[in-house]
Amino acid sequence: MNEMIDPNLNIWHWQIPLYLFLGGMAAGILCIAATYYIRGREKDYSTAVRITPFLTPFLLVFGLIALFIDLRHKLYFWQLYTNIKLQSPMSWGAWTLMVITPVSFIWCALHIRDIFPGWDWKFGWIKALEAFFNRYKKTLAWVMLIYGLILGIYTGILLSAFNARPLWNTSILGPLFLASGLSAGAAATLILSRNKAERMQFARIDLVMIGIEIFLIIHMFMGYLASTQVQIEAARMFLGGNYTVSFWIFVVILGLLVPGLLELLELKKFHVPGIVPAILVIFGSLMLRFIIVYAGQMSRWLY
Amino acid sequence: MRYAMAVDTLKCVGCSDCVVACQTENNVPIGYCRDWVVEVTDGKYPQLELEIRSERCNHCANSPCVRCCPTGASHYEEGGIVLVKASECIGCGACIASCPYDARYLHPDGYVDKCTFCIHRIRNGMKPACVEVCPTKCLYFGDLDDLNSDVSIVLKKRKYKTLIPEAGTSPQLYFLI
Numbered sequence: 001m002n003e004m005i006d007p008n009l010n011i012w013h014w015q016i017p018l019y020l021f022l023g024g025m026a027a028g029i030l031c032i033a034a035t036y037y038i039r040g041r042e043k044d045y046s047t048a049v050r051i052t053p054f055l056t057p058f059l060l061v062f063g064l065i066a067l068f069i070d071l072r073h074k075l076y077f078w079q080l081y082t083n084i085k086l087q088s089p090m091s092w093g094a095w096t097l098m099v100i101t102p103v104s105f106i107w108c109a110l111h112i113r114d115i116f117p118g119w120d121w122k123f124g125w126i127k128a129l130e131a132f133f134n135r136y137k138k139t140l141a142w143v144m145l146i147y148g149l150i151l152g153i154y155t156g157i158l159l160s161a162f163n164a165r166p167l168w169n170t171s172i173l174g175p176l177f178l179a180s181g182l183s184a185g186a187a188a189t190l191i192l193s194r195n196k197a198e199r200m201q202f203a204r205i206d207l208v209m210i211g212i213e214i215f216l217i218i219h220m221f222m223g224y225l226a227s228t229q230v231q232i233e234a235a236r237m238f239l240g241g242n243y244t245v246s247f248w249i250f251v252v253i254l255g256l257l258v259p260g261l262l263e264l265l266e267l268k269k270f271h272v273p274g275i276v277p278a279i280l281v282i283f284g285s286l287m288l289r290f291i292i293v294y295a296g297q298m299s300r301w302l303y
Numbered sequence: 304m305r306y307a308m309a310v311d312t313l314k315c316v317g318c319s320d321c322v323v324a325c326q327t328e329n330n331v332p333i334g335y336c337r338d339w340v341v342e343v344t345d346g347k348y349p350q351l352e353l354e355i356r357s358e359r360c361n362h363c364a365n366s367p368c369v370r371c372c373p374t375g376a377s378h379y380e381e382g383g384i385v386l387v388k389a390s391e392c393i394g395c396g397a398c399i400a401s402c403p404y405d406a407r408y409l410h411p412d413g414y415v416d417k418c419t420f421c422i423h424r425i426r427n428g429m430k431p432a433c434v435e436v437c438p439t440k441c442l443y444f445g446d447l448d449d450l451n452s453d454v455s456i457v458l459k460k461r462k463y464k465t466l467i468p469e470a471g472t473s474p475q476l477y478f479l480i
Contacts, residue, residue, distance in 0.1 A: 003409075071394050073393050
C-alpha cells in the first residue's frame with residue numbers, strides 16, 4: 001500500500017541530497033569570496049574572490065533543476081513564491097535561492113574580464129548596470145555573505161525541522177552542513193588556484209573545517225545516544241546498522257580523516273598533489289548529504 | 304469547535320471495512336489508502352495481547368505538516384481538520400516526511416493526499432464514511448467542544464491513549480483501551 005511510505009519512507013531520492021550538496025558548496029564558495037572581498041584581501045586570494053565563484057551559477061542552476069525534477073506537481077511550483085512561510089525552512093530556502101542565484105550571476109558578470117580579458121557587454125544598458133553594481137560592490141558582497149550563510153545553514157535546518165525522522169531531528173545538522181559546504185567551497189579554490197600562498201591558506205581553511213566537522217559529528221552522536229529511544233535507534237544505524245560501513249568509510253575516513261592528514265602533510269612542506277585531498281573533501285561532502293538523507297528516511301518513531 | 308475521532312481498540316475486529324468505505328467514498332486511487340488497520344501483538348506466548356487499531360490522519364492540533372508546507376497548501380479547516388489544497392500543492396514531499404504517523408501519500412496525479420475526516424459529509428450533517436460503515440460500531444466522531452457529541456461522551460466514560468503524544472503533535476485520534 002501507499003508506495004514511498006510503506007514499509008519505509010522513501011519520498012526523497014537522489015535529487016534532494018544532490019541539491020543539498022550543490023547548494024552547500026555554492027554557499028561555501030560565495031561566503032569565502034564575499035568575506036575576502038569585504039576584508040580587502042582580493043589581491044591575495046584572487047582565485048577565491050574572482051575565479052571560483054564562476055562555478056556557483058552552474059552549481060545553483062543544476063541544484064534548482066534537481067529540485068524541480070523532485071517536485072511531483074511541477075506546474076504549480078510558482079506557488080512557492082506566493083507567500084513567505086517563516087515556519088517552513090523550504091519556504092525561506094526558496095526565497096533565499098531567489099536572491100542568491102541572481103547575486104551569483106552578477107558577481108560573475110563583474111569578474112568576467114578575469115576569464116575573458118577582451119569581454120565587451122555590447123549594450124549600453126548592460127554597461128550601465130555593470131557600473132551600478134561595481135559602485136555598490138561592497139553591499140553586494142554583504143548580501144552574498146549573508147544569503148550564502150543562510151543557504152549553507154538552511155540545507156541542514158531543512159532536515160532538522162522534521163521531528164518525525166529522529167535522525168534528522170538534531171540542530172547539529174545546520175552547522176554541520178554549513179561547515180561541510182565551506183570545506184567543499186575551499187576545496188574548489190584549492191583545485192583552481194595556481195598561487196602557492198593562496199593554496200596554503202585554503203589548505204588551512206579546509207583543515208579547520210574538517211576539524212569542526214569531526215567535532216560536530218562526535219557531538220551529534222553523543223546527542224543521539226543521550227537522547228530518547230528513537231534517537232538511540234537512529235544512531236544505531238551508524239553504529240553497527242545498515243549505514244555503518246558507508247558512513248564511516250566514505251564520509252569520515254575518505255571524506256575527512258584522509259584529506260585532513262594529506263593537508264596537514266602539505267602544510268608541513270611535504271609534497272602532496274593538492275587535488276587529491278580537495279577531491280576527497282568534495283566527495284565526502286556529497287556522501288554526507290546522501291547518507292543523511294537516505295538514512296533519515298529509515299529512522300522513525302516507534303509505536 | 305474541535306473535531307476528533309475515537310477508536311475502540313477492544314471492539315475493532317480489523318475487518319478493514321473502514322478502509323474500503325473510505326476508498327469508495329473518496330475515490331482513492333487503486334493501491335493507496337487514507338486509513339488502514341494496524342495489529343500489534345504484545346507479550347510472550349501464551350500470555351499474548353492483541354491490539355487492533357483503525358488508523359488515519361490524526362488531524363493534529365500542532366501539525367508538523369502544516370508547519371513545514373512551503374506554500375500553505377496544507378492548512379487547517381474548521382474544527383481543526385487538516386486539509387491539502389491540491390491546487391496549491393507542489394508535490395515537494397516535505398509534509399510526507401514530516402508526519403510521524405505516515406498518514407500522507409503522494410497521489411498519482413502529483414499532489415499530496417490524506418484523510419479529510421470526510422469534511423464534505425460533515426458539512427452536510429453526516430458522519431465520516433468509515434464511522435458510518437463500521438460493523439462493530441467501534442468508531443466515534445464528533446466535536447470535542449460539544450459535551451453531548453458521541454466522541455465527548457465515550458471519552459468521558461472510557462480510558463484512552465493517543466499515538467506518540469511525545470512527538471509534540473497533539474493528535475486528535477483517541478484510542479479507547
